[in-house]
Amino acid sequence: MRDFVSSRARDIPPSGIRKFFDLLLSMEDVITLGVGEPDFNTPWTVSEAGIYAIEQGHTSYTSNKGLLLLRQLISRDIGKRFGVDYDPEGEILVTSGVSEGLDIALRAIIDPGDEVLVAQPCYVAYAPCATLAGGVSVPVPCDERHHFRLQPDILMERITNKSKALVMNFPNNPTGAVMQKSHLKEIGDIVIDHDLLLISDEVYSALTYEGSHTAIASLEGLRERTITLNGFSKAYSMTGWRVGYLCAPPSLCEAALKIHQYVMLCAPIMAQMAAIEALRNGEEDKNRMVREYLLRRNLFVEGLNRIGLPCHTPEGAFYAFPSVEKTGLDDITFAERLLAEQHVAVVPGSVFGGAGAGYLRCAYAVSREHLIEALKRMEAFIHGL
Amino acid sequence: MDEKDRILLQVLEENARIPLHEIAAMAQLSESEVEERIRELEKKKIIRKFTTVIDWERAGDGEVSAIIDLKVTPERDYGYDRIAERIARFRQVKSLRLMSGVYDLQLHVSAKNMHEIARFVSEQIAPIDHIRETATHIIMKTYKENGNLFYEREEGERLPLTF
Incomplete structure (x- = not known):
């Protein structure tokens, strides 16, 4: 039988990091900052x-x-x-x-x-x-x-x-x-x-x-x-x-x-x-959610900078993009080990193109309690390096 | 009251026990500035009290609660205030409001049992001068209190990783 998959489809790289994703699904007690969507229910x-x-x-x-x-x-x-x-x-x-x-x-x-x-x-x-x-x-x-x-x-x-x-x-x-x-x-x-x-x-x-x-x-x-x-x-x-x-x-x-x-x-x-x-x-609900994201951003970005992951202040969306350069690890190793050792999921920046290498995408579209717990675990991880 | 005060009030209303440094980070203030502002808000009586939302039903020693509507004849010079302030002093009255509509005052009353509520209404409230009519509604189940849901709900599941 011929290979029916077109060369165009074959040549497209699969989205992101399969291995990482499989590991994540097999684990319990994971705090995931890997989700690119709001955590609020639709109003x-x-x-x-x-x-x-x-x-x-x-x-x-x-x-x-x-x-x-x-x-x-x-x-x-x-x-x-x-x-x-x-x-x-x-x-x-x-x-x-x-x-x-x-x-x-x-x-x-x-x-x-x-x-x-x-x-x-x-x-x-x-x-x-x-x-x-x-x-x-x-x-x-x-x-x-x-x-x-x-x-x-x-x-x-x-x-x-x-x-x-x-x-x-x-x-x-x-x-x-x-x-x-x-x-x-x-x-x-x-x-x-x-x-x-x-x-x-x-x-x-x-x-x-x-x-x-x-x-x-x-x-x-x-x-x-x-x-x-x-x-x-x-x-x-x-x-x-x-x-x-x-x-x-x-x-x-x-x-x-x-x-x-x-x-x-x-x-x-x-x-x-x-x-x-x-x-x-929906305007009121929208404004309420945006305001909550702002509070989370302030809380989380301050925390990242405090624990030694320098992060520019993101002025929009719900992502923080800290640098891992100072830890001596590349972004993929950092993300894999952080998940394996501290059960926190973040997305390596290089998934988003070469320009993202050396950074992590952390979605702060999760509750403040989770953000604080994630920061604690990330701090413990960095200390253990 | 400015935007920072509003942030303080919002996060404190959700969780009165939130650590100071977390409030400070969210409002982009120093911890001492946060303390100062909270003191100021208390002084202005914008912050009335730091309290706890309790599901007494779940605690097992649930009290019986009722909403009691009152028709009141207002007093010359005082309107409803004097009579309302009098009713408010009863320990059993958890909240008291002047309402528009058919009834005038609305009380939220808690007591050990139904009997105590019945006695409270018939012996303490109904006989007060200027009260023309009462209507007592027993609260059968609380689904939401102060913005907090009292029932478990299954959350929709998000994929743990999306781009």
Whole structure:
């Protein structure tokens, strides 16, 4: 029999660290800081709206673009929060989470051999999705000296005549880095100068702790060359509902819609109805959760620095990204031994690209009690080295 | 009251026994600043008391609790205050509020048993001047108290590692 797996699928590296994951599953009494999703339940008012939708028999397909009311509310929400206008009729597409949005955005713009610049460290899906779309991903490292922000000069070095798009994600998973308006403007100028398209994953935008989030599409000259991805997962603790959205100028939105209608058809209707409730009545719950993340961040980052794992202050998302350099271990060894010896799970930074080597991603989306216990165990581990 | 005070109040309301250094880290203050602020909040009577939420039913020697609604004729010059302050002094009254709606005062009363509650209402409360009507509702089960759920709930399970 032939090997039926395509070379493209075969060549994609598996996500993360299988061995580590298997060990983790076999252990008890583990405190895991490895989870990239909120620990809060979906606000009850939102869940209740989803349940009601099912009870009322709203179990069908929706329009490919998503429910019009949801698109209208999304348009109003991003208009109010970021000062950027998108037409609910032709510029907003409801997706099955940002994951799908990323996939169809890349497929909508990539021709074979196009280079996709990816700001790293980053979420594990960007490079594989670019590859699957037929493109070539080109990492652009962001380092701690610059608070893990994308640097204009480093970006410039990686641009070639094959460069088509830049993918970036701020507030960032895994570093918690945030790009302020002035930083974004410098990047935006380069994007315009080199006639690039920008794919901006802003799913952590609600989790911005110092000042407010700037949507890069709100900067002059960028709206027409930006696909913004966002969603409900992180802001409203709705990861399992699979609902997000893509905003782009009409021609790009239309191209993404064509792919979306063939591969996804539509996001689940009950999740869309829950998302409507989130936008209507979820603000208070969202603010409460963001405030709790802020307290946890302060508690945890102070603790990391105290126990000898220097950590820059993450201004967004719910990740701390401390350096293990001073311990003399590399990030993978550190994470494996920390798990084996002290039963604390963190993710080695190198999982998120070479630029993450030497760091750990610690998600502080766990209770304060767990954070304090994790710090104790990490301190004991470091002392034992 | 500023943002830091609000953080202090929030974390203390959740857990009055939280270590000082944890509050300090969360509010990004020094420990002595936290102490100073807590003293100040106590002085202003914003912090009324540090207490404990207890599930007495579970403790086994549960008391009987009741909500008692009262219709009260307000007094000239005093409104409801004088009568409310009088009722509030009974040991059995855990909380007392002036309400909008059909009834005026609402009492949360605890006692050893149903009999004691009945006696308290009929002998102590009902005969007070200006009280026109009482309605007693026995609390049968508490599901949530002060923001704390009193029943076990299975948590949804998250994968231990996701990217």
